[in-house]
Amino acid sequence: MARVNTKQLIRDAAVRVAAEHGISGASMDQIAEAAGVAKGSLYYNFASKDAIFEAVIQGGFEHLAEAIDTARVGVAPADAPRAVAGATLETLRGNLDLAKLMASEVFRTDRPWASAMDLARSSVVVRFRDVLREARRVAGDPTADEVTEIAGAAFFGALAGACLDWLLFRQDQSMEQVLDQVLRAH
Amino acid sequence: MARVNTKQLIRDAAVRVAAEHGISGASMDQIAEAAGVAKGSLYYNFASKDAIFEAVIQGGFEHLAEAIDTARVGVAPADAPRAVAGATLETLRGNLDLAKLMASEVFRTDRPWASAMDLARSSVVVRFRDVLREARRVAGDPTADEVTEIAGAAFFGALAGACLDWLLFRQDQSMEQVLDQVLRAH
DNA sequence: GTCTATAATCCGATAGAC
DNA sequence: GTCTATCGGATTATAGAC
Numbered sequence: 252m253a254r255v256n257t258k259q260l261i262r263d264a265a266v267r268v269a270a271e272h273g274i275s276g277a278s279m280d281q282i283a284e285a286a287g288v289a290k291g292s293l294y295y296n297f298a299s300k301d302a303i304f305e306a307v308i309q310g311g312f313e314h315l316a317e318a319i320d321t322a323r324v325g326v327a328p329a330d331a332p333r334a335v336a337g338a339t340l341e342t343l344r345g346n347l348d349l350a351k352l353m354a355s356e357v358f359r360t361d362r363p364w365a366s367a368m369d370l371a372r373s374s375v376v377v378r379f380r381d382v383l384r385e386a387r388r389v390a391g392d393p394t395a396d397e398v399t400e401i402a403g404a405a406f407f408g409a410l411a412g413a414c415l416d417w418l419l420f421r422q423d424q425s426m427e428q429v430l431d432q433v434l435r436a437h
Numbered sequence: 438m439a440r441v442n443t444k445q446l447i448r449d450a451a452v453r454v455a456a457e458h459g460i461s462g463a464s465m466d467q468i469a470e471a472a473g474v475a476k477g478s479l480y481y482n483f484a485s486k487d488a489i490f491e492a493v494i495q496g497g498f499e500h501l502a503e504a505i506d507t508a509r510v511g512v513a514p515a516d517a518p519r520a521v522a523g524a525t526l527e528t529l530r531g532n533l534d535l536a537k538l539m540a541s542e543v544f545r546t547d548r549p550w551a552s553a554m555d556l557a558r559s560s561v562v563v564r565f566r567d568v569l570r571e572a573r574r575v576a577g578d579p580t581a582d583e584v585t586e587i588a589g590a591a592f593f594g595a596l597a598g599a600c601l602d603w604l605l606f607r608q609d610q611s612m613e614q615v616l617d618q619v620l621r622a623h
Numbered sequence: 624g625t626c627t628a629t630a631a632t633c634c635g636a637t638a639g640a641c
Numbered sequence: 642g643t644c645t646a647t648c649g650g651a652t653t654a655t656a657g658a659c
Contacts, residue, residue: 257642273547275461278634289644291637296642300635351544358540358601361459369606376602383622394621401599401607402618408598409591415544416562416590420555424587432587435580436569436622443624464652475626480654482624 258296260286262310265303270348274304274356305364311346311353312371318342319378328385333434335382336410340426343414351419354411379403409433444482446472448496451489456534460490460542491550497532497539498557504528505564514571519620521568522596526612529600537605540597565589595619 264286268277279300283290297303322338323331343350357372359365380403388395413433417424450472454463465486469476483489508524509517529536543558545551566589574581599619603610 271547273461273545275459276547279636280634290635291645292643294636351546354544355541358537358605359459360537360605361457361462373606399610399614399618401603401610401615402622404602405595405599405619405622408602409595412594412597413587413591416594417587419544419546420559421586424585428585429587432585433591436588436591465654466652476653477627477655478625486653 257286257288257292260288261293261296261303262307265307266346266348266352269304269307269352274352301363305362305367307349308353308356308364309367309371311349312368312375315339315342316371316375316378319375319382323382328382328389331382332386332406333430335379336406336430336433337426339407339410340414340429343411344418344426347418350411350415354415373400376400376403376407379406409436443472443474443478446474447479447482447489448493451493452532452534452538455490455493455538460538487549491548491553493535494539494542494550495553495557497535498554498561501525501528502557502561502564505561505568509568514568514575517568518572518592519616521565522592522616522619523612525593525596526600526615529597530604530612533604536597536601540601559586562586562589562593565592595622 261282265277265282268281268285271277272281279290279293282303283293286293293300293303297306318338318341319335322334326334356362356368362368377400380398380400383402383406384395384398387398410433413429417429447468451463451468454467454471457463458467465476465479468489469479472479479486479489483492504524504527505521508520512520542548542554548554563586566584566586569588569592570581570584573584596619599615603615
């Protein structure tokens, strides 16, 4: 029987409404209607509107980190950058509304959940850094240890920028073409 | 005599307040107070709150496009990627509050000014694409023509991601180090 | 051109029934 | 656990004096 999780219904509805109106423009009334529950149920399941979006955005980064880990399993370090890049593009494409939300929020330092989001973001950045380091190491590059988190952030930014440009403005391309454009430069 | 431009006062104040509270969280009362004018003057100089932020964000992209053009003048195509990357980092660092605002807004399609912002963003992306194309062409790479706007968006994203990671979370690095991390991969 | 005062609206959160 | 009804506060925009 279709056992539904009210918390998940609310999270999904929040993403949909925020994609259309932004977080501030997404009212609790709209979220409740989109989720098919009453407004009071939002406050039974979450402490506040902020709590809903904190859960949504942090969940997005955690999901991405898991996808990256999965993509690395059993892949040679030299092939890992393309593998994790592909997994990242697929994850972002799989929930474009959430991806847009994450992109809009990732560098906002004024949110109540800013420090939690920074931790989640950092864990993704560190994964990218490690993948780039390992790839350089197996290529015999002695400067592999010089790869810092900044390089991870740059790789993440390149993927996010290319992915959203692709999905929002230039859908007439294959994912392979997008991957080529991002990685050819690398 | 210090002839001040009220419109510019308002724009600058709007950026400062929005950096602290976000656009929706920035009230017209706060912007007026930060600008040192009355709220009525905001509505004399701009049609609405939206009009203020449209001007601010579009101005940010136009300023960036000009900085890129300036950086290319008299530089060999092979050196242009690093030159424009440096100019981009300097421009974003020169107004970090505005850079954060642009990053938060660039992929939002729900704003009244979305199509104007897309035009301004595209003009930056195309500049990056051209710089990458020319660099590959002078290097004798026959695939230079295959460089698309996606590559420009990726380069832009890499720069923005690295720059904000640097300035917001890892200021203990020189700009040269950041440039190396972004371009080494390229 | 800039100001003060006010209108009209909207939203987050809570209380309490079931 | 979910619902309805409502409160209190904040916000954008306008009107009109100077």
